[in-house]
Amino acid sequence: MAQDDYAIHVPVLLEELLEWLQPVPGKVYVDGTLGLGGHTWAILERSSPTGRVIGFEWDVDAVDSGCDLSVYGDRFTLVQASYADLIGELGQRGISAVDGLIADLGVSSLQLDRMDRGFSFRMDSVLDMRMDRRRPVTAATLLAQVSEEQLADILYYYGEERQARRIARYLVEARREEPITTTARLASIVAAAVPRKYHPAKIHVATKVFQALRIAVNGELENLNRLLETAPQVLVRGGKIGIITFHSLEDRIVKQAFQRNPAYRMVGRRPIEPSGQEIQRNPRARSAKLRVAERI
Incomplete structure (x- = not known):
């Protein structure tokens, strides 16, 4: 995929997310909200040549309109389901452990x-x-x-x-x-x-x-709770989970789950927010917050 194609779909808090996730070759990652594919594209590029991404997306329109990830061959796997079904869907594909997981809970430009x-x-x-x-x-x-x-x-x-x-x-x-x-x-x-x-x-x-x-x-909040409860079952020790939220309800659920679940160690006391430059480029990013936790 050309860089110009990717630029059309620049995702929120991309560099900040990559900094904490640290994708490397040979590892397996989950993008729980594939959307138009921007985060997944970046993870696949950073983890080249052997990193894998399992992308969950239940909106067929997003799948049809997003980045063409077929160029990555078997390094990318599409799962047309909710991230709430993480354990079952990964199990069906013979995947029992992943090295990192992300989810961007915002409504996409396509949907809006x-x-x-x-x-x-x-x-x-x-x-x-x-x-x-x-x-x-x-x-x-x-x-x-x-x-x-x-x-x-x-x-x-x-x-x-x-x-x-x-x-x-x-x-x-x-x-x-x-x-x-x-x-x-x-x-x-x-x-x-x-x-x-x-x-x-x-x-x-x-x-x-x-x-x-x-x-x-x-059923967004129920799905989010289910993801946060089940993710430690497949995250390897030291693996990171990063969740981008866009309103206080979601952020509170993520924060409390990271604090309450003994399988998590929250990275940083405060959420990571977009820079003024990013908000200027993409006003829809203004309310985004990223929280990261490590599987211990």
């Missing part, structure tokens, strides 16, 4: 920019939000089925939305008139529900609601 995915309120589209389209429940389905109390809990716990109960009430009232099936209608209902004085200054008022629904639809 595709109208048919429904991840963003920046364009009107069908309210889907599934990262794996084989999953049966969309955001529209969820909004139609859950009770007002359940919806308020989803918004509060997954979105840390202080206006959760008020927004839930507005959404339930609105769905009685007509199903909420588009991103524009959802965003407009949320904007109407939240008093103007409580609208955030720097982000859209519906940002946390979209985050909460996406997390609920995809």
